[in-house]
Amino acid sequence: MPFDFDTPIARRGSGCLKHDRRPDLDPFWVADMDFTSAPPILEALHRRVDHGVLGYAQAHEGLIDAVTGYLRDRRKAEVPAGQILHFSGLVPALSLAVRAFCKPGEAMMTCTPVYPPFLSVHHDAKAELISVDHLRGAEGWTFDWKAMEKAVTPSTRLFLLCNPQNPLGRVFTAAEVVQLAEFCEAHDMVLVSDEIHCDLIFDEDATPHFSALHLPERLAARTITLLSPSKTWNIAGLGYAFAVVPDDALRQRFSAARGHTLADNNALSYYAAEAAYRHGEPWRLELMAYLRSNRDLLVDFVKARQPHWDIIPGEATYLAWIDCAGMATDKPAAHFEQKAGLFLSDGTFFGWPRHVRFNFGCPRETMLRGLEKMAAAI
Ligand SMILES: Cc1ncc(COP(=O)(O)O)c(C=O)c1O
Numbered sequence: 001m002p003f004d005f006d007t008p009i010a011r012r013g014s015g016c017l018k019h020d021r022r023p024d025l026d027p028f029w030v031a032d033m034d035f036t037s038a039p040p041i042l043e044a045l046h047r048r049v050d051h052g053v054l055g056y057a058q059a060h061e062g063l064i065d066a067v068t069g070y071l072r073d074r075r076k077a078e079v080p081a082g083q084i085l086h087f088s089g090l091v092p093a094l095s096l097a098v099r100a101f102c103k104p105g106e107a108m109m110t111c112t113p114v115y116p117p118f119l120s121v122h123h124d125a126k127a128e129l130i131s132v133d134h135l136r137g138a139e140g141w142t143f144d145w146k147a148m149e150k151a152v153t154p155s156t157r158l159f160l161l162c163n164p165q166n167p168l169g170r171v172f173t174a175a176e177v178v179q180l181a182e183f184c185e186a187h188d189m190v191l192v193s194d195e196i197h198c199d200l201i202f203d204e205d206a207t208p209h210f211s212a213l214h215l216p217e218r219l220a221a222r223t224i225t226l227l228s229p230s231k232t233w234n235i236a237g238l239g240y241a242f243a244v245v246p247d248d249a250l251r252q253r254f255s256a257a258r259g260h261t262l263a264d265n266n267a268l269s270y271y272a273a274e275a276a277y278r279h280g281e282p283w284r285l286e287l288m289a290y291l292r293s294n295r296d297l298l299v300d301f302v303k304a305r306q307p308h309w310d311i312i313p314g315e316a317t318y319l320a321w322i323d324c325a326g327m328a329t330d331k332p333a334a335h336f337e338q339k340a341g342l343f344l345s346d347g348t349f350f351g352w353p354r355h356v357r358f359n360f361g362c363p364r365e366t367m368l369r370g371l372e373k374m375a376a377a378i
Pocket residue numbers: 031088089090091092115162166194196228230236239240241
Protein backbone atom coordinates (compact mmCIF):
# COMPACT_ATOMS: atom_id res chain seq x y z
CA MET A 1 0.00 0.00 0.00
CA PRO A 2 1.50 3.33 -0.98
CA PHE A 3 2.14 5.81 1.80
CA ASP A 4 0.64 9.27 1.57
CA PHE A 5 3.19 12.08 1.32
CA ASP A 6 0.83 14.45 -0.52
CA THR A 7 -1.83 15.32 2.01
CA PRO A 8 -0.79 18.37 4.04
CA ILE A 9 -0.85 17.84 7.81
CA ALA A 10 -1.63 20.79 10.08
CA ARG A 11 1.36 21.09 12.40
CA ARG A 12 0.77 24.58 13.75
CA GLY A 13 -0.03 24.57 17.44
CA SER A 14 1.41 21.10 17.98
CA GLY A 15 4.46 22.38 19.85
CA CYS A 16 6.37 22.15 16.60
CA LEU A 17 9.59 24.10 16.15
CA LYS A 18 9.36 24.28 12.37
CA HIS A 19 5.85 25.77 12.17
CA ASP A 20 5.38 27.40 15.56
CA ARG A 21 8.54 29.48 15.89
CA ARG A 22 7.23 31.95 13.29
CA PRO A 23 3.59 31.08 12.64
CA ASP A 24 3.35 34.11 10.34
CA LEU A 25 5.74 32.51 7.80
CA ASP A 26 5.66 29.44 5.53
CA PRO A 27 8.41 27.22 6.96
CA PHE A 28 11.08 25.66 4.73
CA TRP A 29 13.87 25.86 7.28
CA VAL A 30 14.79 23.38 10.06
CA ALA A 31 15.50 19.82 8.91
CA ASP A 32 12.37 17.92 9.71
CA MET A 33 9.74 16.79 7.24
CA ASP A 34 6.01 17.56 7.11
CA PHE A 35 5.15 13.86 6.88
CA THR A 36 3.78 11.48 9.51
CA SER A 37 6.36 8.90 10.46
CA ALA A 38 6.26 5.28 9.28
CA PRO A 39 3.26 3.32 10.63
CA PRO A 40 5.34 0.61 12.41
CA ILE A 41 7.12 3.35 14.37
CA LEU A 42 3.85 4.94 15.46
CA GLU A 43 2.51 1.50 16.43
CA ALA A 44 5.61 0.76 18.53
CA LEU A 45 5.19 4.10 20.30
CA HIS A 46 1.51 3.38 21.01
CA ARG A 47 2.44 -0.01 22.46
CA ARG A 48 5.10 1.50 24.69
CA VAL A 49 2.78 4.26 25.92
CA ASP A 50 0.00 1.74 26.56
CA HIS A 51 2.31 -0.02 29.01
CA GLY A 52 1.74 3.08 31.09
CA VAL A 53 4.92 3.25 33.17
CA LEU A 54 7.46 5.76 31.82
CA GLY A 55 10.28 5.66 34.34
CA TYR A 56 14.02 5.92 33.57
CA ALA A 57 14.99 4.00 30.46
CA GLN A 58 17.96 2.03 29.25
CA ALA A 59 18.78 0.59 25.84
CA HIS A 60 16.85 -2.69 25.77
CA GLU A 61 17.98 -5.85 24.04
CA GLY A 62 15.60 -5.35 21.11
CA LEU A 63 17.06 -1.90 20.39
CA ILE A 64 20.64 -3.14 20.54
CA ASP A 65 19.73 -6.03 18.29
CA ALA A 66 18.00 -3.66 15.81
CA VAL A 67 20.97 -1.25 15.75
CA THR A 68 23.59 -3.98 15.25
CA GLY A 69 21.30 -5.57 12.64
CA TYR A 70 21.02 -2.25 10.80
CA LEU A 71 24.81 -1.82 10.91
CA ARG A 72 25.29 -5.34 9.55
CA ASP A 73 22.58 -5.35 6.85
CA ARG A 74 22.47 -1.74 5.67
CA ARG A 75 25.93 -0.43 6.51
CA LYS A 76 27.70 -3.80 5.96
CA ALA A 77 29.61 -3.46 9.21
CA GLU A 78 29.86 -6.05 11.99
CA VAL A 79 29.92 -3.92 15.13
CA PRO A 80 30.08 -5.47 18.62
CA ALA A 81 27.43 -3.96 20.90
CA GLY A 82 30.18 -2.86 23.30
CA GLN A 83 31.48 -0.33 20.75
CA ILE A 84 28.12 1.50 20.65
CA LEU A 85 27.20 4.47 22.84
CA HIS A 86 23.64 5.82 22.93
CA PHE A 87 22.76 9.52 22.97
CA SER A 88 19.65 11.65 23.17
CA GLY A 89 20.76 13.46 20.02
CA LEU A 90 23.61 13.78 17.63
CA VAL A 91 24.47 17.40 18.42
CA PRO A 92 25.10 16.58 22.11
CA ALA A 93 27.54 13.91 20.86
CA LEU A 94 29.32 16.51 18.68
CA SER A 95 29.65 18.77 21.72
CA LEU A 96 30.88 15.86 23.81
CA ALA A 97 33.57 15.07 21.24
CA VAL A 98 34.96 18.61 21.39
CA ARG A 99 34.88 18.57 25.18
CA ALA A 100 36.57 15.15 25.30
CA PHE A 101 39.39 15.88 22.87
CA CYS A 102 40.04 19.65 22.86
CA LYS A 103 41.46 21.47 25.86
CA PRO A 104 40.66 25.19 26.13
CA GLY A 105 42.70 27.02 23.51
CA GLU A 106 43.18 23.94 21.31
CA ALA A 107 41.33 23.76 18.01
CA MET A 108 38.79 21.73 16.07
CA MET A 109 38.44 21.87 12.31
CA THR A 110 35.62 21.54 9.81
CA CYS A 111 34.68 22.57 6.26
CA THR A 112 32.00 25.07 5.29
CA PRO A 113 29.24 25.56 4.43
CA VAL A 114 28.04 23.18 7.12
CA TYR A 115 25.20 22.46 9.56
CA PRO A 116 25.46 25.40 12.00
CA PRO A 117 26.23 23.52 15.26
CA PHE A 118 29.51 22.39 13.63
CA LEU A 119 30.49 26.06 13.79
CA SER A 120 29.57 26.60 17.43
CA VAL A 121 30.16 23.41 19.47
CA HIS A 122 33.79 24.49 20.05
CA HIS A 123 32.46 27.12 22.48
CA ASP A 124 31.36 24.27 24.78
CA ALA A 125 35.06 23.40 25.26
CA LYS A 126 36.41 26.96 25.03
CA ALA A 127 38.27 25.68 22.00
CA GLU A 128 39.11 27.46 18.75
CA LEU A 129 37.44 26.80 15.40
CA ILE A 130 39.34 26.41 12.13
CA SER A 131 37.05 26.30 9.10
CA VAL A 132 37.98 25.88 5.46
CA ASP A 133 35.57 26.30 2.54
CA HIS A 134 34.56 23.31 0.47
CA LEU A 135 35.78 23.57 -3.09
CA ARG A 136 33.75 23.24 -6.24
CA GLY A 137 35.51 20.72 -8.49
CA ALA A 138 34.58 19.08 -11.78
CA GLU A 139 32.64 16.38 -9.86
CA GLY A 140 30.84 18.87 -7.63
CA TRP A 141 31.70 19.82 -4.08
CA THR A 142 34.88 18.42 -2.57
CA PHE A 143 37.62 19.23 -0.04
CA ASP A 144 40.22 21.93 -0.53
CA TRP A 145 43.15 19.77 0.61
CA LYS A 146 45.73 22.49 0.06
CA ALA A 147 43.83 25.06 2.09
CA MET A 148 43.23 22.47 4.82
CA GLU A 149 46.97 21.69 5.04
CA LYS A 150 47.65 25.38 5.31
CA ALA A 151 45.01 26.03 7.97
CA VAL A 152 45.64 23.10 10.33
CA THR A 153 47.80 23.84 13.41
CA PRO A 154 49.78 21.60 15.81
CA SER A 155 47.09 22.13 18.44
CA THR A 156 44.20 21.03 16.20
CA ARG A 157 42.76 17.92 17.87
CA LEU A 158 39.55 17.10 16.08
CA PHE A 159 37.94 17.15 12.64
CA LEU A 160 34.15 17.17 12.24
CA LEU A 161 32.99 15.62 8.96
CA CYS A 162 29.42 15.79 7.68
CA ASN A 163 28.78 12.95 5.19
CA PRO A 164 26.39 13.08 3.42
CA GLN A 165 26.96 16.79 3.61
CA ASN A 166 24.35 19.17 5.00
CA PRO A 167 23.68 21.58 3.26
CA LEU A 168 25.54 20.63 0.04
CA GLY A 169 23.88 17.23 -0.36
CA ARG A 170 27.18 15.70 -1.42
CA VAL A 171 27.98 12.04 -0.69
CA PHE A 172 31.76 11.87 -0.40
CA THR A 173 33.57 9.01 -2.15
CA ALA A 174 35.58 6.30 -0.41
CA ALA A 175 38.76 7.96 -1.72
CA GLU A 176 37.78 11.32 -0.20
CA VAL A 177 36.87 9.83 3.19
CA VAL A 178 40.11 7.81 3.33
CA GLN A 179 42.13 10.88 2.34
CA LEU A 180 40.42 12.85 5.08
CA ALA A 181 41.15 10.13 7.65
CA GLU A 182 44.80 10.12 6.51
CA PHE A 183 44.87 13.90 6.88
CA CYS A 184 43.60 13.42 10.46
CA GLU A 185 46.25 10.76 11.08
CA ALA A 186 49.04 12.97 9.72
CA HIS A 187 48.00 15.77 12.10
CA ASP A 188 47.05 13.50 15.00
CA MET A 189 43.38 14.47 15.01
CA VAL A 190 40.33 12.49 16.02
CA LEU A 191 37.86 12.18 13.13
CA VAL A 192 34.17 12.53 13.99
CA SER A 193 31.96 11.47 11.10
CA ASP A 194 28.36 12.68 11.30
CA GLU A 195 26.43 10.33 9.01
CA ILE A 196 22.89 11.24 10.09
CA HIS A 197 21.79 11.73 6.43
CA CYS A 198 23.20 8.44 5.12
CA ASP A 199 19.82 6.72 4.64
CA LEU A 200 18.59 9.65 2.53
CA ILE A 201 20.75 9.02 -0.56
CA PHE A 202 18.80 9.26 -3.82
CA ASP A 203 20.83 6.78 -5.88
CA GLU A 204 22.92 4.46 -3.75
CA ASP A 205 24.42 2.76 -6.83
CA ALA A 206 25.65 6.01 -8.35
CA THR A 207 26.75 7.62 -5.06
CA PRO A 208 27.24 4.86 -2.48
CA HIS A 209 27.81 5.95 1.07
CA PHE A 210 31.29 5.21 2.37
CA SER A 211 30.86 5.11 6.12
CA ALA A 212 33.81 5.83 8.39
CA LEU A 213 32.94 2.38 9.80
CA HIS A 214 34.78 1.00 6.75
CA LEU A 215 38.07 2.77 7.29
CA PRO A 216 41.09 0.48 7.71
CA GLU A 217 41.66 -0.50 11.35
CA ARG A 218 44.59 1.89 11.81
CA LEU A 219 42.44 4.88 10.80
CA ALA A 220 39.24 3.59 12.42
CA ALA A 221 41.09 3.65 15.76
CA ARG A 222 40.90 7.47 15.74
CA THR A 223 37.34 7.64 14.46
CA ILE A 224 33.91 8.21 15.98
CA THR A 225 30.95 7.51 13.68
CA LEU A 226 27.63 9.12 14.56
CA LEU A 227 24.36 7.73 13.23
CA SER A 228 20.66 8.13 13.90
CA PRO A 229 17.29 7.14 12.41
CA SER A 230 15.90 10.58 13.28
CA LYS A 231 16.20 12.42 9.93
CA THR A 232 15.19 9.50 7.73
CA TRP A 233 12.08 8.47 9.64
CA ASN A 234 11.19 11.98 10.83
CA ILE A 235 11.45 11.26 14.55
CA ALA A 236 13.96 13.98 15.49
CA GLY A 237 11.63 15.28 18.20
CA LEU A 238 12.09 12.04 20.14
CA GLY A 239 15.88 12.30 20.30
CA TYR A 240 17.97 9.23 19.60
CA ALA A 241 21.44 8.87 18.11
CA PHE A 242 24.34 6.51 18.61
CA ALA A 243 28.09 6.53 18.26
CA VAL A 244 30.34 3.69 17.12
CA VAL A 245 33.80 3.99 18.64
CA PRO A 246 35.96 0.94 17.87
CA ASP A 247 39.01 1.95 19.95
CA ASP A 248 38.61 1.20 23.66
CA ALA A 249 40.73 4.10 24.94
CA LEU A 250 39.08 6.61 22.61
CA ARG A 251 35.63 5.36 23.62
CA GLN A 252 36.43 5.62 27.32
CA ARG A 253 37.76 9.17 26.96
CA PHE A 254 34.74 10.19 24.88
CA SER A 255 32.31 8.65 27.32
CA ALA A 256 34.03 9.96 30.43
CA ALA A 257 33.68 13.58 29.24
CA ARG A 258 29.96 13.16 29.58
CA GLY A 259 29.89 13.66 33.35
CA HIS A 260 26.40 14.84 34.22
CA THR A 261 26.05 17.09 31.18
CA LEU A 262 23.77 14.97 28.99
CA ALA A 263 20.25 13.76 29.71
CA ASP A 264 19.63 10.04 29.45
CA ASN A 265 17.48 8.91 26.56
CA ASN A 266 13.73 9.02 26.99
CA ALA A 267 11.84 5.75 27.13
CA LEU A 268 10.01 6.32 23.84
CA SER A 269 13.06 7.16 21.73
CA TYR A 270 14.54 3.67 22.05
CA TYR A 271 11.35 1.98 20.88
CA ALA A 272 10.91 4.36 17.94
CA ALA A 273 14.51 3.75 16.86
CA GLU A 274 14.09 -0.01 17.14
CA ALA A 275 10.94 0.03 14.99
CA ALA A 276 12.57 2.33 12.41
CA TYR A 277 15.54 0.04 11.90
CA ARG A 278 13.51 -3.18 12.02
CA HIS A 279 10.43 -2.25 10.01
CA GLY A 280 11.05 1.14 8.39
CA GLU A 281 12.48 0.12 5.02
CA PRO A 282 9.27 0.00 2.90
CA TRP A 283 8.34 3.51 4.04
CA ARG A 284 11.90 4.77 3.50
CA LEU A 285 11.96 3.50 -0.07
CA GLU A 286 8.75 5.32 -0.94
CA LEU A 287 9.94 8.43 0.86
CA MET A 288 13.10 8.48 -1.25
CA ALA A 289 11.14 8.19 -4.50
CA TYR A 290 8.94 11.10 -3.40
CA LEU A 291 11.87 13.24 -2.30
CA ARG A 292 13.75 12.51 -5.53
CA SER A 293 10.83 13.92 -7.55
CA ASN A 294 10.69 16.96 -5.26
CA ARG A 295 14.42 17.52 -5.73
CA ASP A 296 14.17 17.26 -9.52
CA LEU A 297 11.23 19.65 -9.68
CA LEU A 298 12.97 22.13 -7.40
CA VAL A 299 16.20 22.08 -9.40
CA ASP A 300 14.28 22.46 -12.69
CA PHE A 301 12.27 25.33 -11.22
CA VAL A 302 15.35 27.20 -10.04
CA LYS A 303 17.20 26.68 -13.33
CA ALA A 304 14.21 27.76 -15.44
CA ARG A 305 12.99 30.66 -13.36
CA GLN A 306 16.19 32.01 -11.79
CA PRO A 307 18.92 31.26 -14.33
CA HIS A 308 21.50 33.46 -12.58
CA TRP A 309 21.16 31.46 -9.37
CA ASP A 310 23.32 28.42 -8.83
CA ILE A 311 22.22 25.01 -7.62
CA ILE A 312 23.91 21.61 -7.85
CA PRO A 313 21.35 18.79 -7.52
CA GLY A 314 21.97 17.17 -4.13
CA GLU A 315 22.90 13.49 -3.98
CA ALA A 316 21.26 13.13 -0.58
CA THR A 317 18.93 14.79 1.96
CA TYR A 318 15.79 16.86 1.49
CA LEU A 319 17.75 20.11 1.71
CA ALA A 320 18.62 22.24 -1.30
CA TRP A 321 21.51 24.70 -1.20
CA ILE A 322 20.92 27.69 -3.44
CA ASP A 323 23.37 30.44 -4.32
CA CYS A 324 21.15 33.48 -4.85
CA ALA A 325 23.82 35.26 -6.89
CA GLY A 326 22.72 38.41 -8.66
CA MET A 327 20.20 39.58 -6.06
CA ALA A 328 20.55 43.14 -4.83
CA THR A 329 21.05 41.83 -1.28
CA ASP A 330 23.56 39.44 0.26
CA LYS A 331 20.84 38.51 2.81
CA PRO A 332 18.41 36.58 0.62
CA ALA A 333 16.76 34.75 3.55
CA ALA A 334 15.79 38.10 5.15
CA HIS A 335 14.55 39.32 1.77
CA PHE A 336 12.29 36.27 1.29
CA GLU A 337 11.03 36.59 4.84
CA GLN A 338 10.00 40.22 4.32
CA LYS A 339 8.81 40.08 0.72
CA ALA A 340 7.40 36.55 0.45
CA GLY A 341 6.53 35.46 4.00
CA LEU A 342 8.91 32.51 3.79
CA PHE A 343 11.12 31.04 6.49
CA LEU A 344 14.25 29.71 4.78
CA SER A 345 17.57 28.82 6.41
CA ASP A 346 20.03 31.69 6.10
CA GLY A 347 23.34 30.62 4.55
CA THR A 348 25.18 32.95 6.92
CA PHE A 349 24.66 30.46 9.75
CA PHE A 350 26.30 27.75 7.62
CA GLY A 351 29.29 30.01 7.01
CA TRP A 352 28.24 31.26 3.56
CA PRO A 353 26.09 34.42 3.19
CA ARG A 354 24.22 35.00 -0.11
CA HIS A 355 22.90 31.43 0.07
CA VAL A 356 19.69 29.90 1.35
CA ARG A 357 18.84 26.33 2.28
CA PHE A 358 15.39 25.19 1.20
CA ASN A 359 13.82 22.17 2.97
CA PHE A 360 11.78 20.22 0.41
CA GLY A 361 10.71 17.48 2.83
CA CYS A 362 7.07 18.46 2.43
CA PRO A 363 4.06 17.77 0.17
CA ARG A 364 4.91 18.67 -3.43
CA GLU A 365 2.22 21.33 -3.65
CA THR A 366 3.55 23.01 -0.52
CA MET A 367 7.04 23.06 -2.02
CA LEU A 368 5.84 24.46 -5.35
CA ARG A 369 3.81 27.16 -3.60
CA GLY A 370 6.93 28.19 -1.68
CA LEU A 371 9.03 28.29 -4.84
CA GLU A 372 6.40 30.42 -6.63
CA LYS A 373 6.45 32.85 -3.71
CA MET A 374 10.22 33.07 -3.95
CA ALA A 375 10.11 33.74 -7.67
CA ALA A 376 7.41 36.40 -7.21
CA ALA A 377 9.55 38.19 -4.61
CA ILE A 378 12.51 38.77 -6.92
C1 LIG B 1 24.37 16.96 9.92
C2 LIG B 1 23.42 16.98 11.08
N1 LIG B 1 23.82 16.53 12.26
C3 LIG B 1 22.99 16.54 13.34
C4 LIG B 1 21.69 17.00 13.23
C5 LIG B 1 20.79 17.04 14.43
O1 LIG B 1 20.91 15.91 15.21
P1 LIG B 1 20.09 15.76 16.56
O2 LIG B 1 18.71 16.30 16.33
O3 LIG B 1 20.10 14.29 16.82
O4 LIG B 1 20.84 16.52 17.61
C6 LIG B 1 21.25 17.49 12.00
C7 LIG B 1 19.90 18.04 11.89
O5 LIG B 1 19.53 18.65 10.93
C8 LIG B 1 22.12 17.46 10.91
O6 LIG B 1 21.73 17.89 9.70
